[in-house]
Amino acid sequence: MKDIIQIKVKDREGVEHELEAPTDMAMNLMEVFKAHELPVEGTCGGMALCASCHCYVHSDHELQSASEDEEDMLDQAFFVEDNSRLSCQIRIEESIDGLEVELAPVS
Amino acid sequence: MIETDILIVGAGPVGLFTVFEAGLLKLKCHLVDALPQVGGQLSEIYPKKPIYDIPGYPSVLAGDLVDNLMEQIKPFNPSFTLGERAESIEKIDDKYYLLKTNRGTVIKAPVIAIAGGLGSFEPRKPPIEGLEKYEGKGVEYMVKDPDMFADKKLLIAGGGDSALDWTIELSKIAKEITLIHRRTSFRGALDSVEQVMELAKKGKINLITNAQAVDVSGEDHIRSVGVKVDGELKQIDIDYFIPLFGLSPKLGPVAEWGLNINRSAIEVNTLDYSTNVPGVYAIGDINTYEGKLKLILCGFHEATLMVQSAFKRIYPDQKLSFKYTTVTGIEGLS
Numbered sequence: 001m002k003d004i005i006q007i008k009v010k011d012r013e014g015v016e017h018e019l020e021a022p023t024d025m026a027m028n029l030m031e032v033f034k035a036h037e038l039p040v041e042g043t044c045g046g047m048a049l050c051a052s053c054h055c056y057v058h059s060d061h062e063l064q065s066a067s068e069d070e071e072d073m074l075d076q077a078f079f080v081e082d083n084s085r086l087s088c089q090i091r092i093e094e095s096i097d098g099l100e101v102e103l104a105p106v107s
Numbered sequence: 108m109i110e111t112d113i114l115i116v117g118a119g120p121v122g123l124f125t126v127f128e129a130g131l132l133k134l135k136c137h138l139v140d141a142l143p144q145v146g147g148q149l150s151e152i153y154p155k156k157p158i159y160d161i162p163g164y165p166s167v168l169a170g171d172l173v174d175n176l177m178e179q180i181k182p183f184n185p186s187f188t189l190g191e192r193a194e195s196i197e198k199i200d201d202k203y204y205l206l207k208t209n210r211g212t213v214i215k216a217p218v219i220a221i222a223g224g225l226g227s228f229e230p231r232k233p234p235i236e237g238l239e240k241y242e243g244k245g246v247e248y249m250v251k252d253p254d255m256f257a258d259k260k261l262l263i264a265g266g267g268d269s270a271l272d273w274t275i276e277l278s279k280i281a282k283e284i285t286l287i288h289r290r291t292s293f294r295g296a297l298d299s300v301e302q303v304m305e306l307a308k309k310g311k312i313n314l315i316t317n318a319q320a321v322d323v324s325g326e327d328h329i330r331s332v333g334v335k336v337d338g339e340l341k342q343i344d345i346d347y348f349i350p351l352f353g354l355s356p357k358l359g360p361v362a363e364w365g366l367n368i369n370r371s372a373i374e375v376n377t378l379d380y381s382t383n384v385p386g387v388y389a390i391g392d393i394n395t396y397e398g399k400l401k402l403i404l405c406g407f408h409e410a411t412l413m414v415q416s417a418f419k420r421i422y423p424d425q426k427l428s429f430k431y432t433t434v435t436g437i438e439g440l441s
Contacts, residue, residue, distance in 0.1 A: 044153070047156060049152050049153055050152070068294070072294035074289075075265070075266040075288070075290070076231060076267065076352045076353040107233070
């Protein structure tokens with residue numbers, strides 16, 4: 001069991017960051033972004049109710065598919081692509097070690 | 108002109124509870140909020156979500172918490188200006204401020220408490236180049252006066268309740284109406300979804316799914332919207348483009364009030380949650396200080412300490428003695 005996993009994230013300026021995230025703290029990816037002071041608002045606090053943590057998933061990790069709530073919220077977001085996710089809905093667990101994501105633009 | 112002791116900007120949970128704590132000190136409150144209803148985020152974003160960290164309530168729905176707060180502050184007779192955004196403040200003498208709203212309402216008060224949460228809720232604008240140019244010239248983010256769309260060609264974009272409801276409503280009067288949506292399924296009330304599907308089947312509306320608006324064109328007034336459908340660009344000629352993508356909070360005009368702002372939040376002194384402008388306080392999610400936590404319960408605490416300081420500012424010569432409600436009960440205000 002891995003206690004710490006690695007996440008690669010490209011910010012909106014194109015800069016790549018390697019983040020470490022603990023798997024035993026029930027965190028989500030949005031919270032990890034914020035903890036590393038990346039420019040993600042996370043306005044609603046992680047309830048899939050604001051789309052301010054919108055990101056693109058580039059690696060082919062098997063993620064839990066988006067809930068209806070998340071899809072609904074993506075309807076109100078912009079720059080939505082097939083690999084769009086709300087990072088607050090991605091749980092930090094061992095299976096996503098090495099995940100590669102990119103922050104979506106903000107309008 | 109409205110006059111009050113504490114003018115509260117923002118009628119979310121923290122703004123509402125401020126009325127209670129101010130009322131215990133016999134201070135009157137008036138609240139201004141850009142939304143048409145009280146409750147802020149709790150009413151607008153998550154009325155049906157349970158909250159688990161309100162002391163004494165193992166679980167309470169956000170909407171119920173707002174109802175309870177309204178009940179709790181009723182004895183203190185607060186007044187409200189809803190659906191108007193606080194626009195500017197002006198100091199008129201040593202003691203008083205005038206606050207103006209975007210609709211021209213003027214309120215006079217010696218103390219302003221900004222409990223604006225994440226800011227005022229404004230329509231989400233799709234990131235289409237040149238869209239601002241046509242705002243008010245064929246681009247409308249809200250339907251305020253449906254009659255203006257009679258006999259016009261409309262394009263509505265969005266997949267939620269407001270997009271569905273206005274498509275149904277405006278299909279009765281518009282000349283032609285097209286609804287575009289990012290995917291094939293719609294959120295929003297099932298009944299509305301069925302009505303929209305039915306209208307599309309009957310040919311009363313054009314429904315285009317897997318579609319996103321990508322460009323706008325026209326002269327003085329918008330004339331055409333480029334829509335990407337399954338990767339292909341399609342031009343739709345219209346009189347009005349109505350993007351309905353919900354509301355999102357923006358700090359807004361408060362940023363221009365001369366307050367110290369740090370990362371979209373107002374810096375305060377934790378002694379009494381005062382800002383750098385005397386008589387102006389900031390409480391709840393909109394303020395920031397070392398160790399700040401954006402929690403409703405922290406906002407309640409901040410409001411409680413803030414009104415003590417406000418009292419001293421309003422009545423500098425009166426001594427304030429703190430009383431427990433368990434001893435004295437609640438004495439309402441007229």
